[in-house]
Amino acid sequence: MFDLLKYGDRTAVITDKGERLTYAELDAMTRIDVPRGLVFCLCSNTLQSFVGYLTCLQSNLPVVMLDGSKPKDVIDALVEAYNPEYIWDGELKPTGLKGESVSEELAMCLTTSGSTGSPKFVRLSAQNILSNAESIAEYLHIDENERPVTTLPMYYSYGLSVINSHLIKGASILLTDGTYAQREFWNFMREQKATSMAGVPYTYEILKRLRFFRMELPDLKVMTQAGGKLNKDIAKEYIEFAAEKGKKFYVMYGQTEATARMSYLPWESALEKYASIGVAIPGGKFSIIDTEGKEITEPEKDGELIYEGKNVSLGYAECRADLAKSDENKGVLKTGDVARRDADGFYYITGRLKRFVKIWGNRCNLDATEQIVKSITTNCACAGVDDKITVFVTEDGLSEQIISLLSEKTGLNSRAFEVRVIDAIPKNDSGKVQYAALQQLLK
Amino acid sequence: MTNLEKYTNVFVESFGITAEQTTGLAYQGIEAWDSVGHMTLVAAIEDTFGIMMDTDDIIDLSSFEKGKEILAKYNVEF
Numbered sequence: 001m002f003d004l005l006k007y008g009d010r011t012a013v014i015t016d017k018g019e020r021l022t023y024a025e026l027d028a029m030t031r032i033d034v035p036r037g038l039v040f041c042l043c044s045n046t047l048q049s050f051v052g053y054l055t056c057l058q059s060n061l062p063v064v065m066l067d068g069s070k071p072k073d074v075i076d077a078l079v080e081a082y083n084p085e086y087i088w089d090g091e092l093k094p095t096g097l098k099g100e101s102v103s104e105e106l107a108m109c110l111t112t113s114g115s116t117g118s119p120k121f122v123r124l125s126a127q128n129i130l131s132n133a134e135s136i137a138e139y140l141h142i143d144e145n146e147r148p149v150t151t152l153p154m155y156y157s158y159g160l161s162v163i164n165s166h167l168i169k170g171a172s173i174l175l176t177d178g179t180y181a182q183r184e185f186w187n188f189m190r191e192q193k194a195t196s197m198a199g200v201p202y203t204y205e206i207l208k209r210l211r212f213f214r215m216e217l218p219d220l221k222v223m224t225q226a227g228g229k230l231n232k233d234i235a236k237e238y239i240e241f242a243a244e245k246g247k248k249f250y251v252m253y254g255q256t257e258a259t260a261r262m263s264y265l266p267w268e269s270a271l272e273k274y275a276s277i278g279v280a281i282p283g284g285k286f287s288i289i290d291t292e293g294k295e296i297t298e299p300e301k302d303g304e305l306i307y308e309g310k311n312v313s314l315g316y317a318e319c320r321a322d323l324a325k326s327d328e329n330k331g332v333l334k335t336g337d338v339a340r341r342d343a344d345g346f347y348y349i350t351g352r353l354k355r356f357v358k359i360w361g362n363r364c365n366l367d368a369t370e371q372i373v374k375s376i377t378t379n380c381a382c383a384g385v386d387d388k389i390t391v392f393v394t395e396d397g398l399s400e401q402i403i404s405l406l407s408e409k410t411g412l413n414s415r416a417f418e419v420r421v422i423d424a425i426p427k428n429d430s431g432k433v434q435y436a437a438l439q440q441l442l443k
Numbered sequence: 444m445t446n447l448e449k450y451t452n453v454f455v456e457s458f459g460i461t462a463e464q465t466t467g468l469a470y471q472g473i474e475a476w477d478s479v480g481h482m483t484l485v486a487a488i489e490d491t492f493g494i495m496m497d498t499d500d501i502i503d504l505s506s507f508e509k510g511k512e513i514l515a516k517y518n519v520e521f
Contacts, residue, residue, distance in 0.1 A: 179477075179478035180478065180502075181470070181478040181481040181482065181501075181502060182470065182502060182505070183499075183502045183503055183505075185502075186502060202479070206478070206482050209482060209485075209486075210498050210501060210502070211497075211498045214498075215498065360479060400459075403459075404459070407474065407475075408474075411474075413474075413475060413477055413479040413480050413483075414459060414475055415479060415480065415483055416479075
């Protein structure tokens, strides 16, 4: 997959534990000869996971990137649905399981909702991964002098795209599991002279709170933001701050279904178009369609955003047999997001067709959340806005129990959830929950 | 309420734990005290004591005990 030898003696990775590998060393470590089979890679941002991920890609083993901190029962349920031949947990271990054959095209699967433990995966090919990495490297002008610090987990499409887009250019990745709430993280990024960082909207809200604008970080040149919509006033503040300090702040948009990135806001337009997700990435193309599926060509009109490009995933999988499927999307993705284009050709997200919200950058499916709550009370419905899921119930006194179960099952901080008691869950005549009515209550 | 009671209460409320659990509690020691929980905690401490903490103090607040030392700088006596 990656031509690691091209960068021979350059440093590929430096960890917060002081470990270091050159591209040549990484190449030698990641080429193994074992029968092709599905691998579950239980990830954290450590050298072991990094090597595990690359071993799978370099040795033609289709890999599923999973959050290694998930409770055992969540991983077990996924093992049952997918029968992986191997598990990478620091080393490649055969499981003794044997599943149906996997498409030759399949290189990797990512979870659609890391948090709810749903077995729905996005299927990605080597071409998906490489083409997206190339596009990103092109618009961010990544070269071998870059030193990105990993601020996002590698099982998350955005976090992984940071790694991939730098590996293809021979840059040095600064790998840490630490967070911006810890002194160790800041020490590591300062000592190692990190040149870029990535964040979801919540990251940038918090960094503001940490007086990021007053921090001395002379080596940090690029900040990227994706994983949900950053409040436009905050985006503006970061763009202005970056402009003043000779740094760059890139607003971007994407989905795991498109490997990671679909758009970016070019830096030269950032001050003027700060509320926009920008334009399609190099090699990609956007269009907007109306409810009949007809393309909307005039500006300032809402419709569903459609993306075309080589990074559009092969499709979904919900069980092992699905991994044999070929390319179902054929390079076209209906994003489920409602968008409009301005007269200059810049795109703006204005709404969402699908039932999911982003919680601190993690996509959370509201239907899946609702299923979890149903084990406590069936009379419930979930609605939400980014960074807050509201569970509507009709019974008093369940709040604590529901929140602690949701927090446990999703691994999200309990602050992500609130429980509201209402007289009845609004339903239409056929008994379908009226989510629009619930959504209104959140305003 | 004494300052210690107020301080303990901030942890209890922010993380949904009991007062006993605060003893020896450290960052990432419980699920609720992750990076998100950390900022909730900081905001609650600031509100409770009417202070604004410096960045260095926010990222140094790595345990229940450490927090008490940090608050001393802001003239919160225990």
